[in-house]
Amino acid sequence: MRCLLFVCLLLGSFPSFALDRFQVEGYTLPNGLQLLLKPGIDRGHVAIRLVVGVGLDDFDCADKELPHLLEHLLFSGIDATGEGGLEERMQALGGEWNAYTSNADTTFVIEAPAKNQRKVLDLLLALLTQTHFDDNAVNAAKQVVEREDGGHYSHLQRWLDRQDLGHTASNQLAVELGLKCPERAEVDHLTREQLEQVRKAWYAPNNMTLIVVGDLDRLLPAYLERSYGELEAVDPTDHPPLPEIKATAAHERTLSNGLVGNGAKLHWLVPEPVLEDQHDETFDLLKDYLDWALYRQMRLAHSLSYGPSAEREVFGGVGFMSLNADLERDDLSQAKQVLEELKAGLLKDGLNAETFNRLKQAAIARQTWAVQGNSALADYYWSALGDFQDGRFANPAKELQGVTLEEANKAMRELMLQPGYLRIETPLMSDDELVWAIAGLLGLIVLVLVAWRLHRKARRTL
Numbered sequence: 001m002r003c004l005l006f007v008c009l010l011l012g013s014f015p016s017f018a019l020d021r022f023q024v025e026g027y028t029l030p031n032g033l034q035l036l037l038k039p040g041i042d043r044g045h046v047a048i049r050l051v052v053g054v055g056l057d058d059f060d061c062a063d064k065e066l067p068h069l070l071e072h073l074l075f076s077g078i079d080a081t082g083e084g085g086l087e088e089r090m091q092a093l094g095g096e097w098n099a100y101t102s103n104a105d106t107t108f109v110i111e112a113p114a115k116n117q118r119k120v121l122d123l124l125l126a127l128l129t130q131t132h133f134d135d136n137a138v139n140a141a142k143q144v145v146e147r148e149d150g151g152h153y154s155h156l157q158r159w160l161d162r163q164d165l166g167h168t169a170s171n172q173l174a175v176e177l178g179l180k181c182p183e184r185a186e187v188d189h190l191t192r193e194q195l196e197q198v199r200k201a202w203y204a205p206n207n208m209t210l211i212v213v214g215d216l217d218r219l220l221p222a223y224l225e226r227s228y229g230e231l232e233a234v235d236p237t238d239h240p241p242l243p244e245i246k247a248t249a250a251h252e253r254t255l256s257n258g259l260v261g262n263g264a265k266l267h268w269l270v271p272e273p274v275l276e277d278q279h280d281e282t283f284d285l286l287k288d289y290l291d292w293a294l295y296r297q298m299r300l301a302h303s304l305s306y307g308p309s310a311e312r313e314v315f316g317g318v319g320f321m322s323l324n325a326d327l328e329r330d331d332l333s334q335a336k337q338v339l340e341e342l343k344a345g346l347l348k349d350g351l352n353a354e355t356f357n358r359l360k361q362a363a364i365a366r367q368t369w370a371v372q373g374n375s376a377l378a379d380y381y382w383s384a385l386g387d388f389q390d391g392r393f394a395n396p397a398k399e400l401q402g403v404t405l406e407e408a409n410k411a412m413r414e415l416m417l418q419p420g421y422l423r424i425e426t427p428l429m430s431d432d433e434l435v436w437a438i439a440g441l442l443g444l445i446v447l448v449l450v451a452w453r454l455h456r457k458a459r460r461t462l
């Protein structure tokens, strides 16, 4: 009877441990590898994320593609069967894998049947330790990376980038402020030695986190200690500081996007003031509020824009809030006026308490269904690694609950009191202007023809 009670308790407690998504079995192996293991609710499957702490931000403009190129290179094969042979091994295990290089990290993403989880992890370990780089593999990887970046970087594209025509408004502003590289990074000049160096300096267990979520093998911890525990730690390399604003940019600019059209985009971008507490939650809520305020004014009240939006974006070490609206070109000045009124109204009256509370409760409620299934949970841990402490991730619902109207108002005022940057994107010519230009050109041709005929007639009569 006592046994049965124990089984019942165990069965009863398992779903609650699995359900509390913020509680995770997290520990570090002696070689510094951080492990996060979480039993999930979905059976028969595991989601694996290996996060390596090296990203695009760790390199200068010219060498930015190094970690991305290395990521591709690591899939080029662990033996004579090459890239194809490696992929066939994964297929035989019934899993799928991919990798992503972001500003902050390089992450290997794997979905696999639970029964093969150790074999899949073996294959990942082989990829990390046994991949041999030769020049052919490096060249093949360079081609793939170049294609992913939109093909060969042509002289025209480089020229457009230098003329500010190749960037979107927020990217363009980031370039102006010195937060982003002005041109696309190239791969041609990167060498095998540089790649080996990146691998040696950053692909070390003390710079990695392994996340496994799902139907966990009972032997997984012992297996990981035996296998991944053998990786050798290195002296850590410091991440270079993120760029801060070091140049000034014009308050207002018009950028060309395309040649002909009647559309236009209006953006007001402003750096987020850094808050001591709950920076992200406060600005997330403020973003929701501004998003709704824009929708009410730009779409419902004035029918100027179909999908206006507030966005948050980070460039280098600086976060930006932006208010954006897609418009008709002729409505630009009215839209600017509405935007100014919206800002002035907020500064004068503050946030509406009822709206703020409704949107805050909605954001909290969203947390109950925002992360579903093993894979989404693994992705969530990956995105929130900075919030992991003592076996727990911070609970966003609690953090959101903690943001008061007063704090949000203070942040809003600090944000709105800045002049910010106005960016307008329009095509070079409107449809009407094009019609007039064509008409003008045709008229000119007719004039030339008439003049030519008159001239010939005059010569004949002479």
Ligand SMILES: [Zn+2]
Pocket: 068, 072, 145, 148
């Ligand atoms: Zn890629």
